[in-house]
Amino acid sequence: MAIEIKIPRLGWSMEEGTFQSWLKKDGDSIKPGDPLFTLESEKAAQDIESTDAGVLRIPDDSPKPGEVVKVGHVIGLLSSADEIAGENPKAKPTNGDGNIHHDGTVKPTVTPPVPDNLVPLGQAPELNSVAESAAAVSPRARRKAVELGLDIRHVRGTGVGGRITEADILKAASTTQPSTPHNFTSMRRAIAKSTALSFSSTPHFYLRSEVNALALIEMREDLLPEMEKLQGIRLTLTDLILRAQGMALNDFPNARRIWAKEEIIELPANDVGIVVALPEGLMIPVVRSPEAGDLLAVAKQRSSLAAAARAGGLKLDALQGGATSLSNLGNSPADDFAAVISPGQSSMLAVGRAMPRPFVVDHKVCVRPTMKLCLSVDHRVMDGGPAAEFLGRIVHYLEHPVLLVKGR
Amino acid sequence: MPAKEIIDVETKSAKSLAHEARRLYRQMLLIRYCEERLAAAHKKGLVHGACHTYVGQEAIAAGVCANLSRTDMVFSTHRGHGHALAKGMEPRQLFAELYGRETGCSRGRGGSMHLFAPEVGMMGTSGIVGPCILQAAGAGYSFQLLKQNNLAVAFFGDGAVNNGAFHEGLNLAGIWKLPVIFVCENNNYATEVPFDYAAANPSVAARGAVYGMPGIEVDGNDVMAVFSAAKRAASRARDGDGPTLIECKTYRTRPHSEGMADFGYRTREEVEEWKKRCPIQIFRSRILAEDLLEESELESVEKEISEMVELAHQYAEQSPFPARETAAIHVYAGPADPPAALKEAIGKERVMTYMKATLEALTEEFAKNERIFVLGEGVGKRGGNFATTTGLFEKYGPERVRDTPICERGFVGLACGAAMSGTRPVVDFMFADFVLDAAGEIMNQIAKMQYMSSGRLKMPILLRGCIGIGHSAATHHSGSYYSTYAHFPGLRVVVPSTAADAKGLFKTALRSNDPVLFLEHRELLTSKGPVPEGDYMIEFGRAKIVRPGEHVTVVALAMMVSKTLKAAELLEREGISVELIDPRTVAPLDVETIRQSVAKTGRLLIVDEDFQPFGLGAEITARISDVGFDYLDAPIRRLNTVHSPTPYSPSLEDAVVPHAEQIVIAIRELVKA
Structure with a gap:
């Protein structure tokens, strides 16, 4: 049976967090301890590690970067190798493909086997895959975008060959924020919440x-x-x-x-x-x-x-x-x-x-x-x-x- | 001459005669039994690599080493088990080393061809033919400089005498009358090439005269003949009369290396003929014939040695293999970390040239440490081609400021031996290009010596020379080479760009126990800058932020530092702020300072006068992409000298080397990228 990936509670008072990005792609083979995604709580951003093994499935309604998510919300699945084989017999591992791993998990090497209810890789509107397919975002810009909770797909690059640089991100952040009040940073959101909570509840x-x-x-x-x-x-x-x-x-x-x-x-x-x-x-x-x-x-x-x-x-x-x-x-x-x-x-x-x-x-x-x-x-x-x-x-x-x- | 007359030079007592005969017999037998046991162990797979045995040649090691004290030094070759044992290495250490164990004489780092026991004067064996000749000359130099009444012995085969190291080493020992015995074990074959084919003049002994020393030919299977010749050579060396070359005619009766086919190049009959001339059997018969010892006494020696060898084998077999995590220990003597008190220069600053700054450092250290000496062409009375030793010859004389013939391999190999034996050579090459003739000595010997000796030998040696393009020096006087040296474990590579750095880094180099390549850009020698008075040291692996900036990080070295500074000033007017970092040492390399800078600026350019492929820029790029990938806002760029030999004509020379204008363009492009 597939294992659900849920938003964990980080600290006793946490009810919701801000989803930042997936750290793995749909179809990646996951081992326990592998970092899966980044989640920001009111205290800090943290990489969330997998507790289980399996093949990562990211549904198309998975949270977008910057989206606020409730604790316990299911954002993805880990499928076992058997399930995949069952779902898609064509993807059965064959000798010589090199896709059977030591831990028994399967890594698709040619065509990722995709269950019917999931969008195939490449169509999933997910930060990392978009950035990688475009191959035109500097690492620094990517990092800054995550830090500011900015969706990089809306940013136009001005570097060589249209590469998105840090300057492009900063410019986008300064122009988009006033017109889209929803987009202020997750840190600002955390501060707003915690000071309001403290000042109203603490004498x-x-x-x-x-x-x-x-x-x-x-x-x-x-x-x-x-x-x-x-x-x-x-x-x-x-x-x-x-x-x-x-x-x-x-x-x-x-x-x-x-x-x-x-x-x-x-x-x-x-x-x-x-x-x-x-x-x-x-x-x-x-x-x-x-x-x-x-x-x-x-x-x-x-x-x-x-x-x-x-x-x-x-x-x-x-x-x-x-x-x-x-x-x-x-x-x-x-x-x-x-x-x-x-x-x-x-x-x-x-x-x-x-x-x-x-x-x-x-x-x-x-x-x-x-x-x-x-x-x-x-x-x-x-x-x-x-x-x-x-x-x-x-x-x-x-x-x-x-x-x-x-x-x- | 009867054996007793030979032994009897110093003592007439019968007891002592018997004692000497027994000692020589015992020594030869120990070598033979060890070799036979090791050959058997090799068959069983206990010896993991090559195993070159000494069977048939035992009389030479035994006869020569019987004349040596513990503080005399032996340098040997790939066929060195016998020399090590005769110099006093414990058999069990030899076995354990060949078996690859932690208790081996080189702690499992060397094997058959890298045997070290410096504590008994066994200074090492080498897998390369020739260097031991130069290293023995170097030890002789140390003894002479430190006024120690010791001597050094080089053992080598006939294969070595057609090699440059032989000719350069013998000439150096000859002109400086060094206390060295050069022992050629002529066993007729260099690996499998017959000596009478390979040598235009097949007499090795005759070559002594060429280098102003006695050349003596002896029967190498007659231990008394060898003993006697070595005795005269040793007296001559100890009396200050200089070196001797001894050619010992002998034969190895086992293959070149265990497991190799033996009859493609020589006949079975020839081997059998030589087996009849077994040095041990010859000596045994002689002892009995001359009534030096009873047969029963010889038998008891045979039994004792046989048991000892078996114990050595057992000890080795039971010893543990070295722990995997120790594999990279002993590459360096230790961090070249100066004491805190000397890290900060507190002396008054004076403006002086780069050249004068290193001379000041050398002069100050010369006065403090009498083990320091300089070798080089024209460093003596002339004071160095680039005035690197001005004033030192007059004050300290030729032993410490030594003019050399033009034989880079020879004097670098000699410096290696000197460092191994307790002095601190400074080798002055003038131009770093010349050093390539000595590359094997640096990369195979100097760089690896501390490791091979499992840290028991230190290699305090400073190799200095000019690098860099300019003034139509053309391609044999213009190379940079620092990336090449930094590629090798065991070397420190220092490339200062200012006078003050040159002095502080030179001092650190002169107190480091690791070999240091100190490369000075020729176009900087007359550049001036403030230099603090007195003692201060600059840590290796500590970069300098020459100029802080915001938009782009540039790493530059040597001449490229001032060119980049000029570029940065031009760019400042355009609103581009450049942070300039001078690593100062290429090995070790301060990646952390570069990373911190890139974390700030997001952009990195490396301006490097050395060649681009596999170079400093490639290294920094890879390291920053490891530790600073997320900081990068643009691809890392490199600006290098054109990948071609350096041309002579000013127009061509100008075209190959980076200038401030090109640096400006590269930075502009990078900031836009």
């Missing part, structure tokens, strides 16, 4: 504090050249704030609690999410235990997560975990802002730019570089008192940065 409250960042900035400037020279990693203020947040979580386990399906659970680790801005939106990969190890380890993690996010290479598990996140707009003109808590977490720390500002030191007004912090908190999980204590720990570490070097 937010906000605690603010202004930090004297003189010692913090001086220490970073001291450490920066050394670390950059030895390890080639630029230590950022973000790394130091992540460290402070991780250490505060460690001191104050209440802040590791989250609201999960009508109950409160406490996460075991002091992981902290970091908001990474991208041209099309944002991602929140999670830095693991920033309170532990040396500062370099935090900087390395942060830098590789940010790079992966920008390259579109974040894996699903890099987006999972953590009760709190950091949104640092230190490089922007924003002095002070409040953030929406990421779904599944209980707080978000928003940090504006560090600027020389009047600040009272020893009863005198002095000019000091300061940072304005705003902690958004989920009231279902934490009340004002404990939340202030958590914020207090963060402020303490940022104003006594020597503690950050040592870590937990």
